Amino acid sequence: DDVDHAHRQLAELAVRASQLEADLLAQTSASSRLSAAFEGPHATLKRLRRAEIVLATLVDADELSRSVERAVAEGDRTARNSALLRLLLLRLIVFNSIVGTAGAVQSVADASSAFALFDHTSKGAAELDMEEERVTRALARIVGSRLQSVLTPLKQSMLDRVAAALKALGWPAIPQADHTSTGASHHLGGATHNEGSQVVAQSMQLQELKEAICDALLLQFCSWASCQGGCSKGEYVQAISPTEDPNDSQVRPSSLGGGDDSQTLWALDTLCEPLLKRFRYHFEGRRETNRRDKPEWVFAHCVAQMRAQAPFLSASVQPLLRTPIRTLEAVAREASTRAALHSAYMRFLSSRAGSGVEGHVAEALCHAMVAKLHREMASRLSDPPLFCHTLSEAVECERELRFSLRLSPAASVLRAFTAHAEAMELWLKTERADASARVEDLLSDHQAWEIGRDGVAVGSAVSGGSLGTSETDDAPAGSHLGTAPSRVPLPPLCARGVMKLSFRLFERIKLVAAAESSVTTRSVDIGTRTTQALNSNPAASRLLHEVLLPTLSEFSAQLRAKTAQAMIGTVNWRSVGAILSAILFSGPLLEEWQEDPLLVELAAQSGTGFAQHAPAMNSTISLR
Numbered sequence: 001d002d003v004d005h006a007h008r009q010l011a012e013l014a015v016r017a018s019q020l021e022a023d024l025l026a027q028t029s030a031s032s033r034l035s036a037a038f039e040g041p042h043a044t045l046k047r048l049r050r051a052e053i054v055l056a057t058l059v060d061a062d063e064l065s066r067s068v069e070r071a072v073a074e075g076d077r078t079a080r081n082s083a084l085l086r087l088l089l090l091r092l093i094v095f096n097s098i099v100g101t102a103g104a105v106q107s108v109a110d111a112s113s114a115f116a117l118f119d120h121t122s123k124g125a126a127e128l129d130m131e132e133e134r135v136t137r138a139l140a141r142i143v144g145s146r147l148q149s150v151l152t153p154l155k156q157s158m159l160d161r162v163a164a165a166l167k168a169l170g171w172p173a174i175p176q177a178d179h180t181s182t183g184a185s186h187h188l189g190g191a192t193h194n195e196g197s198q199v200v201a202q203s204m205q206l207q208e209l210k211e212a213i214c215d216a217l218l219l220q221f222c223s224w225a226s227c228q229g230g231c232s233k234g235e236y237v238q239a240i241s242p243t244e245d246p247n248d249s250q251v252r253p254s255s256l257g258g259g260d261d262s263q264t265l266w267a268l269d270t271l272c273e274p275l276l277k278r279f280r281y282h283f284e285g286r287r288e289t290n291r292r293d294k295p296e297w298v299f300a301h302c303v304a305q306m307r308a309q310a311p312f313l314s315a316s317v318q319p320l321l322r323t324p325i326r327t328l329e330a331v332a333r334e335a336s337t338r339a340a341l342h343s344a345y346m347r348f349l350s351s352r353a354g355s356g357v358e359g360h361v362a363e364a365l366c367h368a369m370v371a372k373l374h375r376e377m378a379s380r381l382s383d384p385p386l387f388c389h390t391l392s393e394a395v396e397c398e399r400e401l402r403f404s405l406r407l408s409p410a411a412s413v414l415r416a417f418t419a420h421a422e423a424m425e426l427w428l429k430t431e432r433a434d435a436s437a438r439v440e441d442l443l444s445d446h447q448a449w450e451i452g453r454d455g456v457a458v459g460s461a462v463s464g465g466s467l468g469t470s471e472t473d474d475a476p477a478g479s480h481l482g483t484a485p486s487r488v489p490l491p492p493l494c495a496r497g498v499m500k501l502s503f504r505l506f507e508r509i510k511l512v513a514a515a516e517s518s519v520t521t522r523s524v525d526i527g528t529r530t531t532q533a534l535n536s537n538p539a540a541s542r543l544l545h546e547v548l549l550p551t552l553s554e555f556s557a558q559l560r561a562k563t564a565q566a567m568i569g570t571v572n573w574r575s576v577g578a579i580l581s582a583i584l585f586s587g588p589l590l591e592e593w594q595e596d597p598l599l600v601e602l603a604a605q606s607g608t609g610f611a612q613h614a615p616a617m618n619s620t621i622s623l624r
Contacts, residue, residue, distance in 0.1 A: 373416035409514035491585035
């Protein structure tokens, strides 16, 4: 009975399974018929949805454009900046959104939640079909054109406002920072009143400059960001590659025709223009100050300008570069968006003003000096004494920029020589001839081989001891040149002179290497180098291999010859002692210099270096 009952249940289940299978097939067939029937209407709804988003976006873009224009006409800078930034957000949202999908952005009200910013490309671009992608890109071009249509006419007016604010401050005259000295109270009653009026007037002028620079920075940021939101250059704008004309002493902001293609800040270019105008007035016309036989006048003028303007630039202008951050963050609703905006703006600043305001002004003046040297290089090359005088003054100017003003190597004048093939050849030729003549003069003087009676530490003999007070040269700065603690007899004057000459060549190599590397990187430490920057130092490498190392080789050869001469017949122990003193003094310095990162990298190119000179000199003499 139980078995029969189980068989009956199984039969019933089989019937029910057959019925369910038939029902499923019927439902599948009905679903297929319904899908086929609704496929057309569904596609139509998707197209309508896409069209709705496109229309809403176009309406938003037009409304924001009109809002910017109205705000400009009414002089409402707050409303203008707000509308301008919202239009920028819309431009970025359009490109980084998937048109037609759920959650697509319909208006600027969704900006905070949909803002993808500049670190990411469109996440779903690969999933869009060709039609949707074409719609997206077309919409991006239209919104981009709306943005450019309001940016372009604003640029010149904003920069004119910056120029007017600077002129009101008396720039490039140095604005007085302290107008409230207590001594003024001892004057007549009107003096204190006038002084207070000057303080108020200057405060208002600085506020005007702050607003003008803020607006100019926001405008350029919008132009920069509009090309960083995913749309490649050339899709809706014609990008212009920035080029540098070495014969152009002006620093001109690039055209706003398609995004921000400049490499500097427009506001800072406007700041530099009065300084460059003054430079051109004195050194590019027929003024008495424009004398080619007085290159030191040009260098002294520019260095004096950099030094005099530095306090005002660092204290009053540098902080203004960050003032647009509040305005940028005000348009964002969410903390993540505000943080992303802040990060994007700081990247924008670092890419165009990495050296700061002071560095930007210095680079502009150096560019003017380099352009002048390039234009006059042919006449200087035809007059070797004038060329050598100009080169010496340029090196001194470079030392001022690096060690006194502590500016980035991007502010350099030596590029006028290192980038000019004929000038570099003449530099190497005269530098080598001068070094050889100096070594010959030092070693040919018999009195220069005399050993001092008083003992002296090896390091101090270079870093400020006897070598630092030599009668022939100024003392080289830096106690890092030698740190050997042992005390030895005062080395011969010839050894001290050759080491001082080598140090000066060493310093020039560092200056040249930093100047060359700053063409490709703006963060060069004059004391360190990298393999990546090595290939950008051809002039420094040539100075090392064609001037410094041959000079040391000549010194080493002279020591060997002097040793051989002293050992002929009766040993001249006085000469041997002088040679030993020279070796004990020079060897540790050369061993220390050969570990310098820059010289290690430069010497690695040809497998030569200081290592071939110090041990060779130390093994020259055998006292067996």
